[in-house]
Each structure stands twice: as structure tokens, then as C-alpha cells.
Amino acid sequence: MSVVPPERVWWTEKIPKEEKTWITIAIIWGIVMFIMMPLWHVVGKQNPSTESYTTTPAEFMKEADAFIAKYKVGAEKGVAVVEPPVGSDIYMVAQQWNWYPVLKLKKGATYRLHLSSLDMLHGFSLYPMSTNFMVVPNYDYVITITPTETGDYHVVCNEFCGLGHQMMVGKIIVE
Amino acid sequence: MSEEEKFEPRGTLALVFIFFTLFVLLYILNWIWLSGVWELS
Amino acid sequence: MDKDFRKCPITGFKIHLPAETLIKINGVTAIVALLIGGIMALLVALTRWETIHLLAPLDYYMFLTLHGWNMLGFWIIFFEVAILYFAGAVMLNNRLAAPKFGWLAYVLMLAGALITNITVLTNPAKNAIMFTSYVPLQAAPLYYLGVILFAVGALVAVLLFLATLYIAKKEKTYEGSLPLVVFGALAAAIIAVGTLLFGAVALAPTLLWSLGLTPTWDALSYRIIFWAFGHASQQINVTAMIAIWYLLAYLTVGGTTINEKFSRIAFVLYILFINIASAHHILVDPGVTTAWKIWNTSYAMYAAVLASLMHAFAVPGAIEVALRKKGYTRGLFEWLWKAPWSNPAFSALILSILTFGLLGGITGVLAGTEQLNIRVHNTISITGHFHGTVAAGTTLAFMGITYYVLPLIFRREVVAKTLAVYQPWFFGIGISMVSLGMMAAGLYGIPRRHADVTGFGGAPFAFDFDPTGFLFISIMGIGALLAAIGGALYCLIAVGTLLKGKKL
Amino acid sequence: MAKGKEAQEEIPAMQRYFDNMWLLLIVSTLILAISYVGWGVWEALNVPAK
Numbered sequence: 001m002s003v004v005p006p007e008r009v010w011w012t013e014k015i016p017k018e019e020k021t022w023i024t025i026a027i028i029w030g031i032v033m034f035i036m037m038p039l040w041h042v043v044g045k046q047n048p049s050t051e052s053y054t055t056t057p058a059e060f061m062k063e064a065d066a067f068i069a070k071y072k073v074g075a076e077k078g079v080a081v082v083e084p085p086v087g088s089d090i091y092m093v094a095q096q097w098n099w100y101p102v103l104k105l106k107k108g109a110t111y112r113l114h115l116s117s118l119d120m121l122h123g124f125s126l127y128p129m130s131t132n133f134m135v136v137p138n139y140d141y142v143i144t145i146t147p148t149e150t151g152d153y154h155v156v157c158n159e160f161c162g163l164g165h166q167m168m169v170g171k172i173i174v175e
Numbered sequence: 176m177s178e179e180e181k182f183e184p185r186g187t188l189a190l191v192f193i194f195f196t197l198f199v200l201l202y203i204l205n206w207i208w209l210s211g212v213w214e215l216s
Numbered sequence: 217m218d219k220d221f222r223k224c225p226i227t228g229f230k231i232h233l234p235a236e237t238l239i240k241i242n243g244v245t246a247i248v249a250l251l252i253g254g255i256m257a258l259l260v261a262l263t264r265w266e267t268i269h270l271l272a273p274l275d276y277y278m279f280l281t282l283h284g285w286n287m288l289g290f291w292i293i294f295f296e297v298a299i300l301y302f303a304g305a306v307m308l309n310n311r312l313a314a315p316k317f318g319w320l321a322y323v324l325m326l327a328g329a330l331i332t333n334i335t336v337l338t339n340p341a342k343n344a345i346m347f348t349s350y351v352p353l354q355a356a357p358l359y360y361l362g363v364i365l366f367a368v369g370a371l372v373a374v375l376l377f378l379a380t381l382y383i384a385k386k387e388k389t390y391e392g393s394l395p396l397v398v399f400g401a402l403a404a405a406i407i408a409v410g411t412l413l414f415g416a417v418a419l420a421p422t423l424l425w426s427l428g429l430t431p432t433w434d435a436l437s438y439r440i441i442f443w444a445f446g447h448a449s450q451q452i453n454v455t456a457m458i459a460i461w462y463l464l465a466y467l468t469v470g471g472t473t474i475n476e477k478f479s480r481i482a483f484v485l486y487i488l489f490i491n492i493a494s495a496h497h498i499l500v501d502p503g504v505t506t507a508w509k510i511w512n513t514s515y516a517m518y519a520a521v522l523a524s525l526m527h528a529f530a531v532p533g534a535i536e537v538a539l540r541k542k543g544y545t546r547g548l549f550e551w552l553w554k555a556p557w558s559n560p561a562f563s564a565l566i567l568s569i570l571t572f573g574l575l576g577g578i579t580g581v582l583a584g585t586e587q588l589n590i591r592v593h594n595t596i597s598i599t600g601h602f603h604g605t606v607a608a609g610t611t612l613a614f615m616g617i618t619y620y621v622l623p624l625i626f627r628r629e630v631v632a633k634t635l636a637v638y639q640p641w642f643f644g645i646g647i648s649m650v651s652l653g654m655m656a657a658g659l660y661g662i663p664r665r666h667a668d669v670t671g672f673g674g675a676p677f678a679f680d681f682d683p684t685g686f687l688f689i690s691i692m693g694i695g696a697l698l699a700a701i702g703g704a705l706y707c708l709i710a711v712g713t714l715l716k717g718k719k720l
Numbered sequence: 721m722a723k724g725k726e727a728q729e730e731i732p733a734m735q736r737y738f739d740n741m742w743l744l745l746i747v748s749t750l751i752l753a754i755s756y757v758g759w760g761v762w763e764a765l766n767v768p769a770k
Binding site: 002003004005006007008010011013014015016018019022023026027029030031033034036037038040041044046047048049050052077078079097098102115119120121123125126127128129130131132133134136137138139140141152154156157158159160161162163164165166167168169170171 | 344466471478506529534594
């Protein structure tokens, strides 16, 4: 019984066949799920990046501002629109409570996206197909991205970052 | 059916198999959904 | 018999009276926390339900912060402390090692809970920084003090439980191994020790920092250490819930595990591997390697998932075998149809198993897979996942056991028995809709912890989410109303029984 | 409940480990401290500069 001590020696009890069947299936399933993760790094095309560097808000802002000055093609609603060359390093800055600049990318081209925050933790959430990364101050997170569809994308902040959190929306345009 | 078999948890085994099937289906479905996002590495 | 003890006329347990008083006071405090957290839950849910959108952002963030603390912290942990004292003292016919420390723990926890609630309510603009309290967001020192007092109090209670087990063995109040339910409670307590230790490591420096004594510290390291507390504390809930499953299977139908070894191995797998799964929170962060992520989030190759799957067999199996022995042997499922569904503790148990496994368990493993996490991290799907595990699974199990605690410990006959039959169904179905609605809405990118997903507070790049997402959000809203009815019924029945129930 | 024959049987080593709550406590806390917290924080603190 579950509420009184078991028999003196319970380790040698035989496990019945239903339980053995179940435990075998469960172990195999666990191994399959475990293998899927490294396997996807080899065969899959959607893996979280582990390329990151230490930085500071001032340093990151300087790099991002240089990037914006170099490739700026216009402005939308007061935010710089930037069209970087294919294959280049691109920057998106998170700060209370906006994302900048607006990025203009080419479908099928690969970029190295640098993400960092100038103040709090923020969450990079790309809409509409929900792709999410954490944006951590003092870390430059480099994600190699290849947009696969054209259209207007939005970037929502999905980590609580203070009382204006809900106002934090950015934009990426893919042509 | 023998006297002993009557008391075996065969119903539970059936229930956990249904649960397991659902688990595997959702697992596969999630990988398919994942393939729809931008290429990332 | 010693004057400090009474013999329970129903179960035959020797009950230590100082332990009984502590069980009562912790249990009642838990239910008060559930009531407060529940009112906040309703306010939060009615805000996220976009058709109503009740609260302004500041109020929403304030109530969301406190909903988190009152439910995940205060309701669950006060109740678990009561369970630990019950398992360590009553179930072993033992005395509580040092009731004075039980009172110390209680006072610390209560003070912590009150301070946290008051600091957030009086100055939400400063202190509504969410359950996670991520640095560099900074609250006032009192906020961190409240949280730390609560965690230290809980740690004292856990150590008191371990001391109680120690004297039970020394004074030979039982022979051989611990009863399975007590072993489950021990597993929860062991998981709690590591959890609470790292809670202190994460939050004590934040207190110093908010006092201005130390500079800010690394946001990523805080996240890693915080989740050794934040997610591992939910593993305490899982383990305590499963111990309660075994207890309820016994109390409701006389079920007992088919194999002691099988169930105990599953508990030991939890003890060893479940806590490292906290890495689920760091899957899409910079700074950590793939190897660390895969090893830890797989709970060391899914050893802890294996444990859950084993319990998911052992508990229903125990119920089935017990009912088959009562003569319900026809076909595969006669035992299930003829089970004692009119007993609210039984329906709560079954609903707890179903919701925990189907809603919380599966989605937890999915969202916790390295690559799959990219799609759901910090979306409302995650909120849906833990409303399946802790809000549905753990809460239902605790509600179920309440229907036995009231007559056996408080010695009052449960009032409004007909209402009680429906109570778990209202709550169970309601919270399942909340969980499913959130999980589906999250797949459309709708974020968690967001005060305005339709207007974005007038932000320049405001846009519209896919309306299908909002359809699922409405399902969450309707579910929240049903769950609120179930939760209110539970509080009413419990309080009504304490005040008006016939003395036994 | 022990049967006569089992009463003399020696308790298997694994059962004794399972009954030793201090051993379980130490191993559990160590695994969390090393595999998750230690390894993770070490990696976070050793992120290279650009």
C-alpha cells in the first residue's frame, strides 16, 4: 500500500509485463527525441545560434549607428530604413521602447543579424511566423538569417521590459 | 482469460498508448511547423 | 497515548497535535492565497481577452506580477508545506521534530508574502517587475526582501520535514523503507532544497544591488541562476502532485502501485535529473553552447520524462487494478465507467492526471526542445503550458486532497456535497480551455506578458495579429470564467466547511 | 508484512541507496549545481569579446 511501508525487500520484486512494455517504449522515445536535436543541427535549417560576443551598450550603439549611417536609404515614421548589401553584418538595436532601424532585406539572401539591448532584457519576436530570440544587454547575439518569403514583418518585444513594453514594435521588409 | 489476467491493468496500457500516439503526432507536427520559419543558424 | 497525540478514528494514524495545528494554518493560508491570486487571475484574463480588455497597462502588469507570486509561490508552497508536515509526521505516526521551527517558517513565509504583495500594490510603477524579476529591471529593496523571506521560510519548513524523517527513523516509528507517498514527498523536499538555495543565490545579490551596495550584475547569469529557482520550484509542484496522486488513488479507490520498485525508480529519476531542465528557459539566449542546452534540456537524455511516463502508467494502473478487484473486470474499460465519479476527490484526481499529461506534459517537452523553442519562446504558448501543468494538474490534485483533509484533519463534514461534485469539473474544464486557448494563440505569435496586443499603445509600427489567434484568446477568456467559478466554489466549500461544517 | 524467508534476506544495495535520503539530497543538489548552474554560468562568463 502506498501509505504504509512496503515489504522489507522490494527491490527484487518482478516488474509486470505491461509496465515493462511501457518502459521500453518510453526509453526508446526518449532516445529518439534526444537524437533529434543534434540531428537537426546537421540536416535542419532552423537552429538557435550560439555565436555571441561580449559588448557594452555604448560600443553596440556605436557599431549600429555606423551601420545605419552607411546604408540608410530613407526613413519611415521617424525611424531610419536601412538596406544593407547581401551577406553583410546587419544590426537591430533594442531599447526602451523601440527597435531600430527598419531593415530592408532580400529574399533568399543570407545576413548576419546582430542583436543587443541598450538597457533591459528584451525579446525579439518576428511576426507572422513567430520566431523568437532573447536580447540581452552586454551580449552581442549574432544570428545568421535567410528570409524565405517576401513581405512586411514586424518585431514585437515579448520579454517584459518596463511599463512601456507593449509599445515596442519594429519592422523588417523583405523584397 | 485466466483469473490473474482479469486484474491486469490492460485498460491503462491502452490509454497510455493513445496518449503516446498523440504525443508522437504532435512532436512530428511541431517539426513540420518549424520548417516553415526563416533559415537560421 | 501521549497527550500530544490523538488517534484518527478513520485511518488509525497517530496524529501529532502541534503538527496538526501547523498543517491547518498552512492549509488555510494557502487557500487565502489562492483566493487572492484567483481574483487577480480573473482581472488578468479579462485584460488579455481582447473583447473586454479590462485593465490599463500599469494595473495589468501589477496584477500579473502578483498573480504569479500568489499562485506559483504562495498558494502552492503553503499547501506543500502542509503536505510535508502531513507526510513526515502523520503518515509515519511520528512527531514533528521541532514545531517551533514550523512556526518560524510560517511567520517568515507569511511576512514575505505580505511584504511582496504590499510593495507591488503600493508602488506598481517601481515594483511590478513580474515573477521573474529579471535584472536590470530594479524593484525597491523591500520587494526582494519579501521574496527572500518567503524562500528562507520555505527552506526552514523543508529542513524541518527532513529532520522529522530523521527522528522517525531513529525512533523507529516505522520499519524498513518509507511509505511510497512519503517517499514522493521526500523527493519533492529534496528538489526544494536545491531550488531554494539557488533562489537565495539569485535574489540575495539583487537585494544588495537595489540597496545600492553593489553594481548591477550580468543579466544572462541572473537568468541562468534564477531559473534554477523559477523552473525547479515548479518541479517541486510536479513531484508533490504525483505523491498526492498516489495518496488519492489509495484514498478514493484503495489503489496501490503495482510495483514499489517501478514507482520509486521514477521518483529517484526526478530527484536526480528533473531540476536541470531549467535550461528550457535559456534555449534562445546568447552565451551558452549547444551542448549545454541539449544535455540539460533533455533532462539528461529525457530521464525525467521517462519518470513522468512511468508515473502516468503507475497511478491509473493502481486505480484500474483496485477497481478490477472490486469486480469491474469486463472489457478494457468497465472499471473506468463504474469508477466513483461522484466523489470530487476522484474526479479531481483523474482530471489532474489528464490535464497534466495531455496539456502540460506534452507541450512542455515540445517547447523544451532546442529548435522547437524558437517558435514558442515567450509567446503565450508558454503560459498555456504551465497552466496545464501547475494551474490545472497541481491545483486539481491539491483541490482533490482537500476533500479528505477537511474531514480527517479539520474534522468537519464537507458542506454543499452536491456542489462539490461539480467543482472539479468547472475548474478542470475551464482551466483546460485556458491552457489550450493560450497554447494555440501563441502559435500565431501572440506574446505573453503584453498589455496591448491589439493597439500596441499607439506605437508607430503597430499592426494586427492574425484574427485566428484572437479566436483562441477568446476560448481562453471563456475558460477563465469557468475556472473562476470552479475556484470560487472550491474556496466557498473549504471556508464554508471550516465555519459551518458538522463537527466529526 | 515480511514473509519468513525474506526476513533473513539481505537488503539489496540499490534499495539501501534509495532509502538514504542524505545521499539522494547530496547527489540531486550536486547535479543541479554542476550540470546546470556551474556549467551554464561558466559559459556565460566566458563569452569572447569581439
